[in-house]
Amino acid sequence: MIDELDLAFDEHADKTKPRHRRGRGGKKSSGKSGIAFVMAFVLLAALGGGVYFGYNKVKDFFTAADYDGAGGDAIQVTIEKNATLTDIGNALVDVDVVKSTKAFVNAADANPKGKNIQSGTYNMKKQMSAESAVTLLLDPKARVTKGVTFREGLTMMQTFALLSKATKIPEDDFVQAAKDPEALGIPDFWFNRRDGKQAKKTVEGFLFPDTYEFDPKMDAKAILEVMIGRFLDTATEIGFVDTVQKNLSVSPFEALVVASLAEAEAGVPQDLSKIARVAYNRTYKQQPAMPLQFDVTANYWLQLKGSAAKHSGQLSQKELDDPNNPYNSVSRAGLPPGPIDNPGKSALEGAMKPASGEWLFFVAVDKKGNSAFAITNEQHDANRLKACRNGVPLSNCPK
Incomplete structure (x- = not known):
């Protein structure tokens, strides 16, 4: 050859x-x-x-493997919050919407709006081309769920009402699901106290305020688990448990109660840590402990009974000092039995690292919500007079 x-x-x-x-x-x-x-x-x-x-x-x-065309059988796909394009591609491959993650990422990169895909649940089709999948994920009409935002300081009952409106799940389903907080994922150590009082086992305080995308197939229990999980993740992220136990010598539950009080009382974010300090000073530094005298605890009791909250200047003395109110902070010393709302990250940080000061009093002194802080009764009276002059409706402003 x-x-x-x-x-x-x-x-x-x-x-x-x-x-x-x-x-x-x-x-x-x-x-x-x-x-x-x-x-x-x-x-x-x-x-x-x-x-x-x-x-x-x-x-x-x-060359990335890809399907042709707009797809076949209908399917719903949930895109998680903060998912990367690769995460989204993997999720679509798992349910056979696209053939490969690489094809999806390439198609998203080629689309000028490809990085704008939002979290939520979408109506998709199986075996779509990657380009078609990207186009559909950018179409608002394909999105089944939209974000539900919960602001800081909502009570659990207010949260249940918003959840019911957003999901069409009966409000009572959330009430029933909330009766066993530990079954929803709250570790039992969260309900320990060091002040000798019994902790109220409740989801109040643990329904973290944030924007959520709930899968339409989720029930009340699953939804509350997501919100509680977000709280636990945030507490871990900021080191809440270890910091309060080490630096403040209080239980995480007591610090959570303080965070909820500060969230309710503060008119501006910069006052959160100062109000937390007042609560700690009155409860732990004074001997014997002083009643907190926070109007918000009376309002919380009114809401639990189904009544509307009132401005502090409109609360009667009977409402402020109701002997049947376990959250009464006018004549009862120490912290209430549990949180009175669901505080956000800033309030948690304020309770975890309170400002330094000997303050025992505070009052809102302007219509922007700024508070003035005082150590003595005389200083507090002067601050109250200033508030009255600024048009803040306190209960005992001079006529």
């Missing part, structure tokens, strides 16, 4: 020079040359075909 190939290439290289063919005759050599030429042609064709086949294989290896 090698001889024939050599001969074939030799004869076509330069026809002007004589060849030495090692004793082969003319006719025989000519026949051999023709055969060699054909064989060389076949070999080159085979090599060329192999190169082409190999190229396609390599090309297929580097």
Whole structure:
């Protein structure tokens, strides 16, 4: 074979020079040359075909697998909050919406709005092209759920009402699901106290205020688990449990109660840590402990009974000092039995790292919500007078 190939290439290289063919005759050599030429042609064709086949294989290896068209069977897909394009692609591959994560990421990168895909539940189709999937995820009409925002300081009953409105799940379903906080994922150590009082086992305080995307298939229990999980994650993130136990010598539950009180009383964020300090000073530094005298505890009791909350200046003395109110902070010393609302991250941080000061009093002194803080009764009376002059409706402003 090698001889024939050599001969074939030799004869076509330069026809002007004589060849030495090692004793082969003319006719025989000519026949051999023709055969060699054909064989060389076949070999080159085979090599060329192999190169082409190999190229396609390599090309297929580097090209992302993808479906064609707009897809077939309908399916709902939930995109989690803060999911990356790769996370989204993986989720779509798992339910056979797109064929590969790489195809989806490439299609999203190619779309000018591809990085604007929001969390939520979407109506999709199985076996869509990656481009079609990206287009559908950017279409507001395909989005089944929209974000539900819960502001800081809502009570659990207010939260249940908003949840019911957003999800169409009866409010009582949330009430019933909330009766066993530990079954919803709250570790039992959260209900320990160091002040000798019994902790009220409740989801109040643990329904973290945030914007949520709830899957339409979730029931009341699953939804509350998500909100509680967000609280626990946040508490872990800021080191809440370890910090309050080490630096304040109180239980995490007591600090959570203080955070809820500060959330309810503060008119501006910068006062959260100062109000938390007042609560700690009155409860733990004064001997014996002083009643907190926070109007918000009276309002919480009114809401638990189904009444509307009132401005502090509109609360009667009977409402402020109701002997049947377990949250009464006018004549009862110490912290109430549990949180009175659901505090946000800033309030948790304020209760975890309260401001330094000997304050025992505070009062809102302007209509923006700024408070003035005092150590003595005389200073507090002066601050109250200032508030009255600024048009803040206190209960005992001079006529």
